[in-house]
Amino acid sequence: MTKRTKKAKRRSTAAERLKHRLHCVSLVLEGRSARELARETGDSFGAIASWVRRFRARGVEGLKEEKRAGRPSKLSPVEMRRIERFVSKARTRPEAMTAPALAKHIKVAFGVTLTARQCARILKRVSA
Secondary structure (H helix, E strand, O other), X not given: OOHHHHHHHHHOOHHHHHHHHHHHHHHHHOOOOHHHHHHHHOOOHHHHHHHHHHHHHHHXXXXXXXXXXXXXXXXXXXXXXXXXXXXXXXXXXXXXXXXXXXXHHHHHHHOOOOOHHHHHHHHHHHHO
């Protein structure tokens, strides 16, 4: 699996990630080695072993994503999609999109203050 494929897997939807986990679990339950599968898919052995345990305990429900800890995003999913479109359009212009410029745009457009570092992460994610 190439790095590009691994990145695509990380960016996929929750439904696609669930499908991937279920596929890995089914291969292990059919007799494939979790370590071998980990090398092939780019997932960690621990993650695959955890998926198998969760599947055995709770079935498909155990493989679904649960809410993660951490600070909630200051931007809604709709706002993030608007920012992604804005960045994509800005990249077609000769001047480069910078993190401080994105921070200024977000402040004006949504009234949300983000640091340049936070905006750099958004730019990296959008351009990946």
